[in-house]
Amino acid sequence: MGEVATDETAPAPRGRVTLTEIARRAGVSVPTVSRVVNGRSDVSSETRARIEDLLRLHGYRKRPSSAPTRAALLDLVFNDLDSPWAVEIIRGVEETAHAAGVGTVVSAIHGRSGDAREWMRNLRARASDGVILVTSALEPTLHEQLRILGVPLVVVDPTGSPALDTPAIGAANWAGGLAATEHLLSLGHRRIGLIAGPPRLLCSRARFDGYRAALEAAGLAVEESLVVPGDFRPESGFTGCTALLDLHEPPTALFAASDQMALGAIEALRRRGLRVPEDMSVVGFDDLPEVRWSSPPLTTVRQPLADMGKLAARTVLSLARGDRPDAPRVELGTELVVRSSTAPPARRS
Template identity: 75%
Template sequence: MSTEVGNVAREDTQRRTAARSPDGPAKVTITEIAREAGVSVPTVSRVVNGRSDVAPATRARVEELLRLHGYRRRSPSPGDRAALLDLVFNDLDSPWAVEIIRGVEEVAHEAGVGTVVSAIHDRAGAARQWMTNLRSRASDGVILVTSVLEPGLHDELRRLGVPLVVVDSAGSPASEEPTVGATNWAGGMAATEHLLGLGHRRIGFVQGPSRLLCSRARLDGYRAALDVAGVAVDDSLIVPGDFYHASGFTGCNRLLDLDRPPTAVFAASDQMALGAIEALRRRGLRVPEDMSVVGFDDLPEVRWSAPPLTTVRQPLSDMGKLAARMLLDLARAVEPASPRVELATELVVRASTAAPRAS
């Protein structure tokens, strides 16, 4: 910023500051500072909290505005808390959504904070209607789970000073948004390595929605495990899915119709794995005697499936808890220790996997 432009900006800020508070220094918020600096609220918070991950020019601009406004960081008091959090899903038809809600609710309850759960369903206008409702209830923060908001809605959240935390990013996460996820690549690799270790070489994969980073990471883990084992990736063994039962059923049938069907199936969600087991049952095939099946999630129901499902556990409830804690911090202008967090996955071996049947 040139000296002339900087002086004009400084004089304009001083005029507006005086106009807002004729009797003394204005009580400015970091939202106002962010608006004047042309940056996000989290960026201003990073500067206020002395974080190093801010570009020098941006830091200088924000610090100058902080000085001009006489901003002083307010020490949080015991009663200083957010009052309402928004938890937004693309839909609520999956048991894993319940697990995330459980984690968020536990933290919110302990903090005395209310939770509003919404589903936007990728319907035209649904996200905008949600934004209208959010404005009316003055939410203190949003947790967005495997969903996509239009860029304009992201901008609107910033203008309103509403912090955002993303769980399982859909598409590339914006650089300013804290995210919570699981080690999906490592989980995909562990599941595939387990089947390879049992002796399987033709392993089918039913993938999740390609728009989701977690889906792509699980597929990449599957490919990586095959590559390390020296097994060529056969693209005919990779079939589309959407994380729900029906696509697992359809995908498994597609694999079974191949001239050389796989001896094992890795489904990128537990629900698809259960759909695959049903497809096998209807064809008179047994799990794991005729085909091994692995899922991903470790939903509570899969330990009671027939047979109990081998799967990759992702800590869904813990992901919800962590997202809620990060959001409560952001609502108090306290930056999370790390803007990108991945919780560890774990392979859980049960009775749905075994060595391939001798041919």
């Protein structure tokens, strides 16, 4: 008995081939094939030629339809939307998508698997051209469904090491933590507290490692009592700063791993009748728009959030055209912005 032919280029029966089958054989997403079928120009010439060859080989014929052409869409998915940090990412994505004539659908998963599955059902219904993921809440099975659907995926600030075939956009978090701590050391501080972010997040661990590296370079060990947990929200900054102030020997300076935690810490200091920076210096991380108007204006590490959103949008649109990213992970630079919340330590009697 002869073997069954398995050649990927073997034509299927005419009239029966689907766009999904063409996409699989071409090694691209279904939206990319759809663009070629509909005569859109936003597909690379090499990818277009490969798809057109397969369409001719399989005798594909576009079904006549009186319905208008579907608008191009990107899905931007967060865990929560109650943060100025998310607004900056949205601003960058929307600006790039709008310039490309693509709409943006913003969703929040809230860490619940039911919400994630509902989002996936909606994604299938609207046939999104690509997904930008700024959350760790999507289950591995949903990642696999995205792969099966052929929908391009880009991860922003991933929680861990993303899959090798998933492009990731991040920031130089280690360098930012290093710069924040080195700034405080340069002012003469030696007891520097840290309100850390959630340890499950790669960015939190990198900022802590930068803090530790700066201390060790100055000949100082990390004191466990000076490191308190946080979750990037103001409330945890308030709680963390309160715990540091209750130490027998409080720190003279504080590095909060997010601007919102830094603002919570400043409020905790105010309620104790302490002044910033006279009684304690405070450094944040993010450079959200409001911190330049805080009292005092906050010294912080500028994270290029809007630029991260722009690059994520450009990358996923490029993937949707059938192009390949130059590198699987890109880290944008961070920058220390010195304002009025830091000063040399006060003399203590």
